[in-house]
Amino acid sequence: MKFSVKAEGIKPSSTLAISAKAAQLKEQGLDIVTFGVGEPDFDTPEHIKAAAIRAIEEGHTRYTPSSGTLELRQAVCDKLKRENDLEYAPSQIIISNGGKHSLMNVFMAILNQGDEVIIPAPYWLSYSEMVKIAGGTPVLVYTKKENNFMLSKEELVEAYTEKTKAIIITSPSNPTGMVSTREDLQMLAEFVVEKDILIISDEIYEKLIYDEDKKHISIASLGKEIYDRTIVVNGVSKSYAMTGWRIGFTAAPIEIAKLISSLQSHMTSNPNSIAQKATVAALNGPQDCVEKMRLAFKERRDYIFEREEKIPFLSALKPEGAFYLFIDVSGIYGKKAGEIEIHSAADFAAVLIEQKYVAVVPCADFGMPDYIRLSYATSMEMIKKGMDRIEELVNEIQ
Numbered sequence: 001m002k003f004s005v006k007a008e009g010i011k012p013s014s015t016l017a018i019s020a021k022a023a024q025l026k027e028q029g030l031d032i033v034t035f036g037v038g039e040p041d042f043d044t045p046e047h048i049k050a051a052a053i054r055a056i057e058e059g060h061t062r063y064t065p066s067s068g069t070l071e072l073r074q075a076v077c078d079k080l081k082r083e084n085d086l087e088y089a090p091s092q093i094i095i096s097n098g099g100k101h102s103l104m105n106v107f108m109a110i111l112n113q114g115d116e117v118i119i120p121a122p123y124w125l126s127y128s129e130m131v132k133i134a135g136g137t138p139v140l141v142y143t144k145k146e147n148n149f150m151l152s153k154e155e156l157v158e159a160y161t162e163k164t165k166a167i168i169i170t171s172p173s174n175p176t177g178m179v180s181t182r183e184d185l186q187m188l189a190e191f192v193v194e195k196d197i198l199i200i201s202d203e204i205y206e207k208l209i210y211d212e213d214k215k216h217i218s219i220a221s222l223g224k225e226i227y228d229r230t231i232v233v234n235g236v237s238k239s240y241a242m243t244g245w246r247i248g249f250t251a252a253p254i255e256i257a258k259l260i261s262s263l264q265s266h267m268t269s270n271p272n273s274i275a276q277k278a279t280v281a282a283l284n285g286p287q288d289c290v291e292k293m294r295l296a297f298k299e300r301r302d303y304i305f306e307r308e309e310k311i312p313f314l315s316a317l318k319p320e321g322a323f324y325l326f327i328d329v330s331g332i333y334g335k336k337a338g339e340i341e342i343h344s345a346a347d348f349a350a351v352l353i354e355q356k357y358v359a360v361v362p363c364a365d366f367g368m369p370d371y372i373r374l375s376y377a378t379s380m381e382m383i384k385k386g387m388d389r390i391e392e393l394v395n396e397i398q
């Protein structure tokens, strides 16, 4: 039988596959260090868990409006106003089952067959597959390390065609950890307005920025014209250690919000009612838990980068946010680890897990086959152990 050609053209998530492989080796009793998973290792803060327990006890266990409860949509509007200088009405907000679902909804709502979406590479690997699922065509633009992996005007002009419908950006970035500056965003905003296209701004890592001179700016806040063409996607997975709760949200021009709401009403009805209550507590409650986690990530960022800098043949930019270190391993190409000659980041990652039991993500699926990504959302003890082993391997490589 012939199944869906579209589904057959979609690659499964390689980051989830790496996590599964690491878990399987762990089950066999091997001492695995994993830098694979993009998930805070902290527990969800107590007051958020308490709100969920209360929600169950108080009977918030039924369907909610498909775009989410008014209480939560209002809490999202308040958050966007307070933290991002953005004015939205609850009718412009859709709560979904995680940031991933929010993004998928956006592509389904805006794309027609063959519409192009410009994706600056390296990119979070799901973007291109989501665009394809929605019938669009991903247009990958390979940014340069010397530009901090930010899109330049020239690259943008070259990528643009009559079919361009949207650009997607993420800051801080997964996988590079770099943060867009006001100038980067201004250039993009001018282009989007001039061409009358849309921009999707994935702000899921906004609270994880480590340097005093870096600040999260939502591109939608740069003026009315760009606000009208921006779709903001965010969520609580990364900033509140709530990956398992599956809550993401979208803020969009009203016509797009209506389309998303209608799609969602048929696909999933509403996001989990209890998780919505927990998210209200996360957004409206005390924020010191977020700061505590940010400071822990900052300490790890400083440590892991310092260790990487001392390892020969590897090179990376100091990440400014998120919790990833993006390392160029091409300096090792042509060298041998035992019998195996290394020609790609995938080779290096394979040797690393087989010989040193360290799981990292090779970044071909992120658009950069010479790079590996290390998630430092793991304990300092694991980071030290993992970096010792990577150093050991590189020193053994001839």
Ligand SMILES: Cc1ncc(COP(=O)(O)O)c(C=O)c1O
Binding pocket: 038, 097, 098, 099, 100, 101, 124, 170, 174, 202, 204, 235, 236, 237, 238, 243, 246, 247, 248
């Ligand atoms: C850049 C980016 N956007 C969105 C998401 C989706 O997050 P979630 O669906 O867990 O809320 C992730 C998760 O890894 C991500 O890295």
